[in-house]
Amino acid sequence: MTPIDIAAGLVSAALALMAWSLLYKENGFYRLGENLLVGGTIGYGVVLGLKAVWSHGVVPAMQGDLWLGLAVVVGLLFFVRFFGRKYVWYSRIPLAVLLGVGFGVSLNAMIQAQITVQLIATMKSLFVGGNILETINNIVIFVGVVTTMFYFVYSIEHKGPLNTVSKIGRYVMMVAFGGSFGFNLLGRIAMLVSPMQAVVVPPGAYLIPVALAIMGYVLWRDLQKRRAAETKAAT
Amino acid sequence: MNIYDDLNSLPPGSVVLQTIDIGWVSWPELGDTSKAIFKFLLSKNLKVLIVDFETTAQGTTLAEIMFTQIQIPADKKYGVDYVNLGYIPGEEAAIAAFAKNIRAVTTKDARGTPFDQLPIMNNVNSIKDISFVMAICMSAGLYPEFYIRQIQLQYGTPLGAAVISSMAPPLKPYVDAGQLVGLMNSQRGGAEFELVSGFLGLATASMDSQSLAHAFVIIAVIAANILFLGRKFGGSKK
Numbered sequence: 180m181t182p183i184d185i186a187a188g189l190v191s192a193a194l195a196l197m198a199w200s201l202l203y204k205e206n207g208f209y210r211l212g213e214n215l216l217v218g219g220t221i222g223y224g225v226v227l228g229l230k231a232v233w234s235h236g237v238v239p240a241m242q243g244d245l246w247l248g249l250a251v252v253v254g255l256l257f258f259v260r261f262f263g264r265k266y267v268w269y270s271r272i273p274l275a276v277l278l279g280v281g282f283g284v285s286l287n288a289m290i291q292a293q294i295t296v297q298l299i300a301t302m303k304s305l306f307v308g309g310n311i312l313e314t315i316n317n318i319v320i321f322v323g324v325v326t327t328m329f330y331f332v333y334s335i336e337h338k339g340p341l342n343t344v345s346k347i348g349r350y351v352m353m354v355a356f357g358g359s360f361g362f363n364l365l366g367r368i369a370m371l372v373s374p375m376q377a378v379v380v381p382p383g384a385y386l387i388p389v390a391l392a393i394m395g396y397v398l399w400r401d402l403q404k405r406r407a408a409e410t411k412a413a414t
Numbered sequence: 415m416n417i418y419d420d421l422n423s424l425p426p427g428s429v430v431l432q433t434i435d436i437g438w439v440s441w442p443e444l445g446d447t448s449k450a451i452f453k454f455l456l457s458k459n460l461k462v463l464i465v466d467f468e469t470t471a472q473g474t475t476l477a478e479i480m481f482t483q484i485q486i487p488a489d490k491k492y493g494v495d496y497v498n499l500g501y502i503p504g505e506e507a508a509i510a511a512f513a514k515n516i517r518a519v520t521t522k523d524a525r526g527t528p529f530d531q532l533p534i535m536n537n538v539n540s541i542k543d544i545s546f547v548m549a550i551c552m553s554a555g556l557y558p559e560f561y562i563r564q565i566q567l568q569y570g571t572p573l574g575a576a577v578i579s580s581m582a583p584p585l586k587p588y589v590d591a592g593q594l595v596g597l598m599n600s601q602r603g604g605a606e607f608e609l610v611s612g613f614l615g616l617a618t619a620s621m622d623s624q625s626l627a628h629a630f631v632i633i634a635v636i637a638a639n640i641l642f643l644g645r646k647f648g649g650s651k652k
Contacts, residue, residue, distance in 0.1 A: 216438075220437075220438070220470070220472075223471075223472065223475075224470055224471060227471035227474070227501055228471065228503070231471070231501055231502075231503045232503075234522070235502075235503060235519070235520065280507050281506065281507065284506055284507045284510050284564070285506050285560075285563060288563035288564060288567055288568065289563060291563075291567055292559070292562050292563045292566075292567045292593065293559070293563075296567075296591050296593060297587055297591055299591070300587065300590055300591030300592070355583065358583055359580070359583045362579040362580060362582050362583055362599065362600075363579055363580045364579075364628070364631060365579040365599070365600055365601075365602060365624070365628075366443055366578050366579030366580055366600050367579075368623075368624055368627045368628070369442055369443045369579070369600050369601040369620065369624065370442050370443065371627070372442070372601070372620045372623045372624060372627075373441075373442030373443070373445070373446075373601070373616075373620070374442060375623070376616060376620075
């Protein structure tokens with residue numbers, strides 16, 4: 180293990196412990212870790228963003244690709260608003276280009292990929308001969324789609340049998356949200372387990388006694404403070 | 415697992431695009447998955463192009479970290495068997511342009527080496543020269559859909575996705591519709607891939623603690639419900 184690996188392991192474990200210290204209460208270590216993450220991420224993003232503009236825009240423009248040069252100039256118009264209110268409207272030009280290109284590139288494909296193909300995939304034969312599981316699956320999809328969509332139909336009052344249909348739609352959505360919550364939980368646990376691997380093995384593990392000592396001191400100090408407050412209140 | 419089967423059936427020398435559209439925050443969920451896929455692709459003698467379209471641009475650095483964290487076989491050379499094309503700004507528009515003509519959006523790798531000095535790029539000009547796209551994404555729903563719209567739909571290139579857990583349920587309909595070959599869900603997906611590919615790693619090792627944590631949550635949910643029902647029907651006013 181090189182000195183860089185050791186330093187990286189220690190920093191990684193220290194940052195994880197700083198983040199977890201919030202479980203006790205808001206404290207300086209947590210804020211330090213939080214600020215390091217936010218500051219580091221923004222700094223990194225700015226540098227990478229500038230590098231990308233330089234290598235993909237400025238350099239090709241200097242080499243004669245004037246279209247890319249024009250794109251850089253249009254992009255810079257975003258910042259003209261800082262020179263005064265009367266120039267604010269210039270920043271609408273890159274915004275309009277950005278939105279126009281975004282819509283142009285995605286809209287057609289979006290209709291096909293996310294509406295047409297999805298509709299076709301939903302229109303399945305309810306009964307599949309010789310395959311009971313797929314039959315059940317297709318019926319569940321059909322009932323789920325129809326009842327959930329009906330839940331959002333507000334032009335008819337949901338009374339009597341229609342209320343039952345609407346209720347089934349609501350239950351289908353609740354099952355879907357429950358599934359989503361379960362998946363979210365899986366991810367959050369992964370978020371815990373992975374940094375834990377940096378903490379429980381050396382060199383990160385060497386920080387555990389340090390963290391325990393700090394935690395013990397903070398608990399003892401808070402206890403003293405509480406006792407002092409209680410004594411003061413009693414007198 | 416469909417992704418494994420598709421990748422396993424590719425002839426040696428085929429080019430696979432592995433996107434790393436993730437940042438530091440999602441690396442714990444998808445880092446092991448990225449490593450398992452990359453190791454498997456190299457072991458199958460496939461050529462791997464790594465690229466990052468995600469706006470935080472952290473995937474390009476994470477790819478370099480990944481190269482140092484795994485043992486790349488001595489016969490696999492950077493620029494010949496794998497390459498990090500770096501961060502390409504422009505999101506969906508950039509993906510569309512990349513698919514049409516890679517050299518229209520970038521002519522250098524992440525380390526600044528021009529394509530003409532990278533043998534792996536000799537016969538790769540557009541998405542038509544790529545046999546499979548493995549999208550590893552963190553942004554809620556966006557990036558797999560970008561690839562579906564601009565690559566799978568337009569060119570029919572097989573597309574697999576590995577995503578963070580919160581993104582997996584909304585993407586399931588794309589698997590059912592055949593737009594995604596398969597979907598790998600967070601660290602669990604990584605563990606499954608490690609298992610089928612034979613490259614056991616930290617994702618598999620994490621599954622015991624994952625299972626234990628889930629068991630704890632299930633017990634807590636059951637206990638809370640018993641408590642709730644007990645109070646409801648037991649007549650307690652609290």
